Every structure is written in structure tokens, then in C-alpha cells.
Amino acid sequence: MIATHTFNPSIDITYSIDPIQVGEVNRVKDMIKNPGGKGINVTKVLDILNVPYRAYGYLGGSHGEWMKQALKDKHIETAFTDIKDETRQSLAINDGTSQTEVLEQGPTISKAEQEAYIETAKKGLAETTVVTISGSSPNLEDTSKFSHMQRVLELYQNSYNLVDTNAKELKQLLEEHLPIHCIKPNQSEFEMLIDASDLSIDACIHELKTHAFFKDIDVFLTLGGDGAIIKWKSDVYRATLPKKDIINPVGSGDSTVAGIAYSVHEQLEPEAMIKLALACGTSNALQAQTGHIDLEQVETIKKEIEVERV
Numbered sequence: 001m002i003a004t005h006t007f008n009p010s011i012d013i014t015y016s017i018d019p020i021q022v023g024e025v026n027r028v029k030d031m032i033k034n035p036g037g038k039g040i041n042v043t044k045v046l047d048i049l050n051v052p053y054r055a056y057g058y059l060g061g062s063h064g065e066w067m068k069q070a071l072k073d074k075h076i077e078t079a080f081t082d083i084k085d086e087t088r089q090s091l092a093i094n095d096g097t098s099q100t101e102v103l104e105q106g107p108t109i110s111k112a113e114q115e116a117y118i119e120t121a122k123k124g125l126a127e128t129t130v131v132t133i134s135g136s137s138p139n140l141e142d143t144s145k146f147s148h149m150q151r152v153l154e155l156y157q158n159s160y161n162l163v164d165t166n167a168k169e170l171k172q173l174l175e176e177h178l179p180i181h182c183i184k185p186n187q188s189e190f191e192m193l194i195d196a197s198d199l200s201i202d203a204c205i206h207e208l209k210t211h212a213f214f215k216d217i218d219v220f221l222t223l224g225g226d227g228a229i230i231k232w233k234s235d236v237y238r239a240t241l242p243k244k245d246i247i248n249p250v251g252s253g254d255s256t257v258a259g260i261a262y263s264v265h266e267q268l269e270p271e272a273m274i275k276l277a278l279a280c281g282t283s284n285a286l287q288a289q290t291g292h293i294d295l296e297q298v299e300t301i302k303k304e305i306e307v308e309r310v
Contacts, residue, residue, distance in 0.1 A: 111143070
């Protein structure tokens, strides 16, 4: 089973408008509302890929109730921890040429709610083979974000653990040598992680091969339309993507994470894993919904992705 963790889920609202005019009235042409948060997006794609999973997270208030029902309607298997505070909302404004995101900070999780979360996660340990932890952390009563993440990660000593969070949090986790087996930064996150800037592809490859952070972990470095550089075990691969007309990029990184988690669970070979993960991310970008892929589209895109060992 794949266990997905979303500490700070949200209702994702996307407004489609004409080119935005700052300081003026901008009318919405279309609105999409989805249960979201990075780990929820991962979960939705795993459901489409038809692999055993369970979604863990904190949900509260009327927003949390809406998300529970929306996920139940999609037959998503969940093990949420109820909280008193309100689950956040995230707003994306897409004007056809660019997308602007406005993200609420999220609720405060009490000590009792944190303990309830740990106890819920413990119940699924024996059947868990792969773990994904995605997105930011909310406010935590009497606990640091690092300590909370540490407690959750240290539960999973016998699974393959993939963490996709911001560079500041991730750097601290890697420095403490917690049980992390894979990370999926984009280029800006990768550069923040190693205190570098404006790295070329060759420089990224060099860092993946030599930096101490990456000695014992797999790294799936995404480069947007330029594909990805992947360090998997002792090998490094370069993957290039076909050009596509993007509809909505939100959730594409999460869909890639789902593809990686699925591949590890199914024990796919590295090149097959890379093609599946990137095809999932690309297919998501071609959908209006976040955290959604088209399986026939994924199969087509896989054939168009080129992977070479470097």
C-alpha cells in the first residue's frame, strides 16, 4: 500500500478570466473547485492508476467537510484526522497567458490532534510499502514543523519514503539524515537546497553526482517543459518531453510524484519509471482539473519521452 500524507490540504479554486487588469474589476469566465493540497493531488492520481493507497491528512471546519464529501464521491480511500480549525483554501487565477496563485496559510493543529494523527498512521504501518509526504506544514501547537515531520517519518522505517516539500524544510530534514529515500525538487527548489543559482543542466548533473545531500537518496529534478534530470541509485538520467499546449499546470508535480510512488510499488525499471512519472505530470497539465490524468494519454506520452543515461 502507498500511504500519502497531506498535512495542510486545501480547497483548490481556479478562476479563468480574460487578461488580468490590476486595480480593475476582473470577471470570472469559468470556475473549477477541487479537493486539493499536494498530497491530495498525489492520491487522486494513484486512484486513477489503480494501486492500493490510503490518504492521511488533517481536515476541519466546513471546508474540511466539503473535502471529505468530495473525496468520498470520488471513492478515494482516506484516514483523515479531524481538527477544530478550518481547512484552508487556495486560489489560482488563470488569464490564458499566466497563472497567479493566492494561498492561505492554513489552520493550527493542536497537540491532541497531532497525537491522534500519529496513532492513525500507526494503524497502517504493516501494509505500507511506499510513503509520500507532500506540501507545506500548517501551524503546530507547541511543536516545530521539523519535529512533526520527524515524528511521521520515523514511523516509516521499512518503507520507501518520498518527500516533496519546500526547500527550507527539506534541507533541514536532509541534514538530520531522516529516513528519506527520494525527493522531487524543481530547479529553483534544487538551487535553494544547495545554495546555488542559475545552474546549467551540466552543473545540475554534477551536483547530483557529487553533493553530499544526494549520496544515498534518489532525486527526481523536474525542469518544466525541459523535462527532468534523475539520479536513481548510482545512475543519472536525462529525460526530454514532447512539446504540448498546457491547459492547467497545477498538480503536475504531484502527478509526477504519484507516478514515482506507483513505479516503486510496482518495482518498475528506472527508465520505465521515469517515462511513467513524467507522462503523468504532463497529462495532468493537459487537464482542467488538478490531480487528474488520462490513462490513454499517459500511454501515448510515454512513447514520446526520451530517456538517456548520462
